[in-house]
Amino acid sequence: MTPDLEAIGREIVKKCARVPLAAKVLGGIMCSKKEKDEWLSIQNNKIWELPEDQNRILPALKLSFNHLPSPSLKQCFAYCSVFSKDLEIEKDRLIQLWMAQGLLRPSQEGIWGFGGDKFPPWMTVNTNGSSSLLPLSNLLDIVLYRCKKCDHIPMLGHLPCLKSLWIDGMANVKSIGAEFYGYNHDDGTSYSATRPLFPALKTFRLRCMDNLVEWMLAAGVVFPCLEELSLSECPQLTIAPSHFPYLRDLSIHEINSSTPLANICSNLTTLMSLEIYESDLRELPSLSSPTIINCGKLEGLPEGLLCFPRLKSLEIGGFWEELNSFPNFDDILQLHQLRNLMLYGWPKLDSLPDQLQHLTALTFLSINNFDGLEALPEWLWNLSSLQHLSIESCKNLMYLPSLEAMRRLTKLDVLTIHKCPFLEERCVKESGPEWSKILHIPDVYC
Numbered sequence: 001m002t003p004d005l006e007a008i009g010r011e012i013v014k015k016c017a018r019v020p021l022a023a024k025v026l027g028g029i030m031c032s033k034k035e036k037d038e039w040l041s042i043q044n045n046k047i048w049e050l051p052e053d054q055n056r057i058l059p060a061l062k063l064s065f066n067h068l069p070s071p072s073l074k075q076c077f078a079y080c081s082v083f084s085k086d087l088e089i090e091k092d093r094l095i096q097l098w099m100a101q102g103l104l105r106p107s108q109e110g111i112w113g114f115g116g117d118k119f120p121p122w123m124t125v126n127t128n129g130s131s132s133l134l135p136l137s138n139l140l141d142i143v144l145y146r147c148k149k150c151d152h153i154p155m156l157g158h159l160p161c162l163k164s165l166w167i168d169g170m171a172n173v174k175s176i177g178a179e180f181y182g183y184n185h186d187d188g189t190s191y192s193a194t195r196p197l198f199p200a201l202k203t204f205r206l207r208c209m210d211n212l213v214e215w216m217l218a219a220g221v222v223f224p225c226l227e228e229l230s231l232s233e234c235p236q237l238t239i240a241p242s243h244f245p246y247l248r249d250l251s252i253h254e255i256n257s258s259t260p261l262a263n264i265c266s267n268l269t270t271l272m273s274l275e276i277y278e279s280d281l282r283e284l285p286s287l288s289s290p291t292i293i294n295c296g297k298l299e300g301l302p303e304g305l306l307c308f309p310r311l312k313s314l315e316i317g318g319f320w321e322e323l324n325s326f327p328n329f330d331d332i333l334q335l336h337q338l339r340n341l342m343l344y345g346w347p348k349l350d351s352l353p354d355q356l357q358h359l360t361a362l363t364f365l366s367i368n369n370f371d372g373l374e375a376l377p378e379w380l381w382n383l384s385s386l387q388h389l390s391i392e393s394c395k396n397l398m399y400l401p402s403l404e405a406m407r408r409l410t411k412l413d414v415l416t417i418h419k420c421p422f423l424e425e426r427c428v429k430e431s432g433p434e435w436s437k438i439l440h441i442p443d444v445y446c
Helices: 003-015 020-030 036-043 057-066 071-082 091-100 258-265 329-334 354-358 378-382 403-407 421-426
Strands: 108-112 141-145 164-168 203-207 228-232 249-253 273-277 291-294 313-317 340-344 364-368 388-392 414-418 443-445
Touching: 003 036, 071 091, 249 258, 329 354, 354 378, 378 403
Parallel strands: 108 141, 141 164, 164 203, 203 228, 228 249, 249 273, 273 291, 291 313, 313 340, 340 364, 364 388, 388 414, 414 443
Antiparallel strands: none
């Protein structure tokens, strides 16, 4: 979380007036919001202008309703007002009523916080023995969110129109296998191996699957159109499929075994973007795609990993703590069009890579977590195109380059210093010993 979002979040918490339910409801909204303007829209919403003596849960509930991801979900929620207070109704019966009223859109389905241990029958019942299931066969997007008690994912591989699938927070699921793809030997249902599984799926996200160990490969043609795959916060995952013929974007977050990544990448020829961060990987397979890395146990990068002359943005760092310098940093010099570079250090590092001074096309440089760094190098002035310099969490940093060097950065418009206590104190306006070096910069944030 960025400092800006943290500050906004604290202000939103204050508006909850110590009402736990209000905080919980808002937390459900905020967890899917990543942009600053989205957080500000909630902080500054006029719904908070209710008189102070009003119940503070009402604004939170209203905001939660307003941020439901689709009009159809809002209609489903509003439909519940026809029932009398404290009336008990079975989930399946409620869903059938929604369907009867035409409230479930044919192109999108979201199941949020389902409390049962098995999904309702209407998700898995065949029609006249065919592979077309109602009411899901025309869906374009499916979200399964925090269905914590379910220990399996419903049969979805046969859906002919499904383009986007997001599965989040299904903590009881340990294996993704045959039933997910569309055939289940236990109950006798099957799907022809000659027909593609997930024939139209382009985006697939798996997140917060705490106990997921294996994601098995299916027989036949699978994921023939998948372009974007994201695996996030699946710490026990050790097995993943290996056939993704058109995958372009792959994101790996908090995956602690290198085997899933190796499997996924083993046959890739189309990958254009790979992101790996906050994962305890000890090695990486040979890859040929731009990479963003923040992995605390890596000792080096695969040969040729960074040979992408058109790459414009790169985030790199957080390697094995015993390393004395960045591994393979010379490869970065081949990135002649690199414009944005974010470097993450570790406690043992006491200097920036010298090769950095040759990246003269950089317009944005972010320096993070260099605890042993006490002074920025004099050669920083070589970065003649630099417009924004960000320095964060360098707890022992005290000195900027000389006054002459800083003034030679003629395009530098923005300087951000955060969580660098010594440097922040020395950059205090008008009185700090480093202030004279930065007073010419239009925007300084300390």
